[in-house]
Amino acid sequence: MNRSKRGNMLLACLVSITLLAGCSSGKSADSGGGKAQDAADAKINQEGFPIVNDSITVKAFAAKFFANADWNNIRLWKDYEKKSNIHVQWDTVQTETLKEKRNLLLAGNDYPEMFYASAFSRSDLLKYGKQGVFIPLNDLIDKYAPNFKAVMEKYPIIAKGLTMPDGNIYGLPTIYDPEFKSVLYGTPWVKQEWLDKLGLKQPETLDDFYNMLKAFKEKDPNGNGQKDEIAWGAVGTAGIVNYLRGSFGLNNHGTSNLNVDTDPETGNIRFIPADPRYKELLQFVNKLYKDGLLEQDIVSVKSTEVDAKGMQGLLGVSDSVDPVAIYNQKGYVGLSVLKGPHGDQEYNAYGSPLGNIGMFVLTDKAKHPEAMMRWMDYFYSDEGIKLFFMGWKDETYTEDANGNVDYTDEIKNNPNGLNLDQAVGQYLIWPGGYYPGFVKQKFFKGAEGLPTSVENAKKAEPYVLPQDQVWPPFNFTQDEQSELTTIQTDIETYVNEMRDKFITGNESFDNWDQYVAALKKMGVDRYVAIYQSASERYAK
Template identity: 60%
Template sequence: MRAKKWFAMTMSMVLSLSLFVTACSGGGGNEGTDSGKSEERLANLNQAGMPIAKEKITMTGFAAKLYASADWSKLMLWEEYEKITNVHIDWETVQIDSLKEKRNIKLAGGDYPEIFFASAFAKSDLIKYGSQGTFLKLNDLIDQNAPNFKAMMEKYPIVKKGITMPDGSIYGLPTVFDPEFISLFYGTPWMKQEWLDKLNLKPPTNLEELYNVLKAIKEGDPNGNGKNDEIPWGSKGVWIMINYLKGSFGLNKNGVANPNVDLDPDTGKLRFVPATKQYKELLEYVAKLYRDGMFDKETFTMKDTDISSKATAGVYGFLDGVDPKAIYNQEGYVGMPILEGPYGDKMATNIGSPLGNIGMFVLTDKAKNPEAAIRWMDHFYSDEGAKMFFMGFEGVTYKMTDKGEYEYLDSIAKNPDGLNLDQAVSQYLVWPGGYYPGIVKQHFFKGAEGLPSSVKNAEDAAPNSIKLDDIWPAFNFTPEEQDELTTIQTDIHTFVDEMRDKFASGALGFDQWDSYVQQLDKMNVKRYLEIYQAAYDRYTSSK
């Protein structure tokens, strides 16, 4: 559930106009094939309820998965769902690491399936292949055949606005993080309460107090071993720390789905965050922390294995991410309060959109039964479908507790063969790895974000967190805007990231800040902002 970088793909193909008709209007459209609209085909479909098809139908599907050993043709989830729906999927799967390459080859060669599932298409791909007609427009299919997803769009306008392209077309279905599952969004870094108590420290409430608490941990030997081996703050990357602290400097008050832009309070127009005075001051603060040894010196090059080794050894006073108990087996951490900054800002803004990747489910122009396919997917946006997708099957993978909660059986949670949770779950289900369309609901999701400690952290942070109604999704662009943006943003983003690390580590002095900003101007950051402003204007004016 983390942000991913996007890359454009190239392909060329010839569309068979004798078989496929692609809609060109903005809001609705003529999805599917001429032959697919035949009375015979539609007569085989039930308009509501299960099964979807009266006589079994077969579709081809391509998907990413976490573990190579999971054979989806024999996976319980798909076997049982086929019994429910009367829809069989001939699956071709690839591991997540090779997804992009295999997906590109299929599209470039024309050997692609009816359904792309868990394939994580970037918006640039949706725009490109949707405008070419390779990906079907889903507007009418959703309206007529996806009652669960349609109701979700009505309940949460950010979902509809976030998946709709500038011409009004919808080409993909997303991962949705239930806005009511607040611990997926709100939260702060974690503090080791035992160390604070031993050093007679109160939780910090502002940036100066944070510095002093970190300094006391560094110098006060809170683990009592007589060695100076404690590390005040552990993080997988300095950018994560910076995102946590942005709200204390009044930055990104509409969340971090568009991390480099926010609204300038003076003009009401978008500004480029990494060129603002507040961002400079934030980097100066982080540089001071680093210079004085307040966070891990390896933060700029940290790998997952590095931080796992140190965190499980219990050397960190503060840690980013989810409760350290869940991933590092470290007890006793509590959420850090939201910190007040130099101008009185006290807001958690490190909050992503409830809308995840919007290209997780795509129908291609080869889909022979698009209505059945969209109904097949729509079930996973319902409570019953989400329960099956994440928890599996009662008596096989989960049980009901006396309190009416869903709980994995010991064969999953405490696997006798030594499998971890993801490995055990993957014998039956497909969600491990984080690649899937559907909705993540607290009642059915048993990851670290659903722990009572995570829920409490979120509840404590909520009063000073930006509200979900104020959060922007990642903006959508026209094909022309996307082409132009792709040309300039890669260099800009790379430059910003490199300079962020140099400033924060002290490798570059802040006397070079003006030169940095001037270089951004030369890289056409003005045009970058104009494109984002156009997308923002469309977003705010859409219904």
């Protein structure tokens, strides 16, 4: 992500402000919410291992993807217990039942000392933080998390995105390294063989793009004498709309706050789905759909159906990860960033490096919050990141003389027929993507780390937003969140429904004004005002 970096002085001021604001919440920031003890009294080592001299047990709740992975016996946690002297007693649930179980624990006052991989929303972090259930982490970060603190200092967007309106930080996030550009952005994938066979170049404009898709549909690029090619294969319309946002000058702060950006004319918050440029975008996609250039069941098609077509090599364009990783189809390359009707040529369909910020939370029941902050901080260090994603040298990964790592053959070509995620999941817990931590290209070997994905990101990079223009998801005050809760779901559901209706022709563009009027009745002006306040806080 080609973004300018800010100096440490700004971050130092920001951290100081958040720490002071944390002190003003009625609890001592030094106490970490009233539970922290002096490190010497708790026999906690300030650095190095073990973290504590005397073994401690901590109760924790977490979500996981693999039902067969027993976190109380999985090697990652057993080895880390030996290293840290901290035994975590895990209570885990599948992600499908996470929200229900998590809420029951909190409602029944039966919650643990630590929530891990529990994906709390920003509104929940503030709600339970204000109630004193989640303890402020500001001072604990300052004293016991040198690795995480260094990340905040290097990338101020992290600290700004974590800090609630009351000045406190209540959760630690998943962070996607801003230098790992292919995990943050990349255009859809086009089948180069079909371009070559039809004598086509990469499209540069919307007209080029239309003509390419039309040729894929009509000129039999797979040479089987049948019109079975799917020009654009995808589940849902969001992929193509997002790809084209920057070509219509929309989302000039990225997509973390998907429906708002800055109006270039007024400098105020703009509600994108009511903007004339957004209407133009939908009209173009409607043309593609009407002319059969998109998957015709794109609104209702199941992923398994698209996957089946992908594995047969029938997709001209795929808006997922490199098809070699999911369809075993080689030869796809990243699409170009297209120039739109008003001269815009931007790739804005990506968010900030800050993932879910509620992935690590300490509650007011935590007996050793300092120790647990050190426990978590290790996984923001290179050594901890390598362990978390790769495991153990010469057992689960190999390393060459230049420090490049890769999984062993037993992981990549598992003799028991396990795919990579399943094989890794026998030892580690990252497959599925639910975890706090720091995703670095050097240690992450998923599809986004493939050389083709890296090349795709390089192609898009000249057209992506500068780093200091990208917004993380905004944080709202309790009053703002209360108002948003009553209007946001209805507005955003309506926007998505009407997007699909306009694209498929089930709603005429002649009714655009009625659509905008309906949004106003649903409270979109207040929605915009709340986002305006949040954006002004963020700018400060």
